[in-house]
Amino acid sequence: MIVSHKNDVKAIKIENPQAKDAAMKVLVSPTEGWEGYVMRILEVGVGGYTPKHSHPWPHINYIISGKGRLHLDGKDIEVEAGSFAYVPSDTEHQFSNVGNEKFEFICIVPEEGHK
Template identity: 85%
Template structure:
């Protein structure tokens, strides 16, 4: 069990040569008792992005703040605070900051999808 605040969780830079100015906070995982899933918050700085990639698991995203572009299956889709997306397994995707503030979103993946 855990009750906390994202401001109290340390950000870890995403170390991938295809990512730029992106970091992640792990909020809830099997370590806290949620077997099989991980809830993370990604923070993308102005001009930054996650890598363009696909993988064999889906994930769910909820936009907390800022504006971004979700590249999903060949299309660029504008997203903003309050928006959400389901990214199916094996679908190429990327999140990019399209605004002037930090673009922040929740990403929930199966445990196998968190590395």
């Protein structure tokens, strides 16, 4: 069990040559008792982006703050606070910050999808 605040979780920089100014905070995982899943917050700085990639598991995203672009299966879709997305398995995707402030979103993945 855990009750906390996102500001109390340390961000870990995403070390990938295909990412720019992106970091991840792990909020809830099997360590806290949620077997099989991990809930994270990704933070992307102004002009930053996550790697463009695909993988054999789906994930669910909810935009907390900022403005971004989700590249999903060859299409670019504008997203903002309150937007949500389901990214299917084996679908190329990437999040980019297109606003003037930090872009934050929740990303829930199966445990095997958390690295």
